[in-house]
Amino acid sequence: MEQDLVVNEVFGPTVQGEGRSMGRRCAFLRLGGCNLSCSWCDTPYTWDWVGAADGGIAHDPRKELHRRPVGDVVEELLAFDTELIVISGGEPLGQQERLIPLVAALTERGKEIEIETNGTHAAHPELVAAGVRFNVSPKLSHSGDPLRRRIVPAALTSLSALPGSTFKFVCQNTRDLDEVAQLVTDFDLPSVWIMPIGRTADDVTKHMGELADAVVERGWNLTTRLHTLLWGEKRGV
Template sequence: MTAPEPITVRPATGEAEHRVIVAESFGVEVPTFQGEGPSCGHPALFIRLSRCNLTCAKCDTKYTWDWSRFDPRMESTKRSVADLVAWAASSPVELVVITGGEPLIQQSLLVPLVWGLLDAGKKVEFETNGTIAPIPELVLDGVQFNVSPKLASFGMDEAKSVVPAALEAFAASGRAVFKFVASSVADLDRIAELANAHRLAPVWVMPEGTTAEAVTATTQALADAVAARHWHFTTRLHVLAFADARGR
């Protein structure tokens, strides 16, 4: 497994620089839903950015960063902010999810994109691993951060995937929810430790799994323990509905 390709992020100051590295965008031509978290089930458009600063073994979007298996020239392209805003504005769907990879690697370049989406009447959700604190220009009305710190059980060294200062910045923003992937009841104890240590709230738990059978089984294994902690529980709707098909 190769390390993620480095990327230089500069403030967007001119039109030529208003381009972001995108893996795919979907939801206009073939409608879909937000599959996870507080907005689960809401109609949504997705802008999936390429590149990540982690290398999680259980990642289900390795085509955004694992260049030992995928060709970045085939899996990503640079698209202008104007093009992406026009694409989203062509749909009546209100919610735009910016995901990855890790979208906040490119966050300085995303400021004009987010502003353009908000001006077009959209709401924006970021799906982020929580290792990079958001810049103030993105902490806005109409923007929510779905922060998913990756536990060791997800195949990532927590020394890299749990960044206390970044988590606390998200918590202080007032615009974050904390969505943890869990595969066992033991994971819930670790989630509780992180939530207590860094004042993370609200907490959402999502069952790990990329098949309907796995999601269902893990949901049943975790449900009582999640309910006992008075946390929120979310499924993975795109897995149940579309068998985790790419672009859905």
């Protein structure tokens, strides 16, 4: 029997704000829950019920989490009429077995699917077989998460071997790039994208300017946070 998904929000049409598909029209499914607790998390309302991040604000799971049947979520996503559907969180692979029927229903209707993940879970083979592309965002030390929680070698190794994976790192300054380089070497990571930290347009632009030359010099890709530039911290866009 299919299990319900734990959903935070479903919204669209909008544009993918980050990474290789930045600017593409899409719909978003944001799932609840995360196994990490990054100090600068931009979606703490999906997991932070005690105020560990977000300036100590505790969010309310009764308001933020909704158990929803897969079929209802599929219908809502299809109604946005986008080619691309982005599944994000929180950490969506924490519910990946429950995502299998959703992905099957959406790919049957010709949808492209990207899953944003923190890279601590290996992808389920059925999601891989369905053609899902994984946008993997391993966390660096400035996240405040302990190394053993944020870097799971077996998961990173298996995600890096998938043909559609990209690796996106939130960076503050050029020192963070050395940490990225070590992970790229250790796990043979392909398709590296660097994204500036920031929850306001000013912060994103400032950090992007500080990082740009060094990112190009290292042979990597640079992405902004288009949604932050356009809409700041407004939710559901």
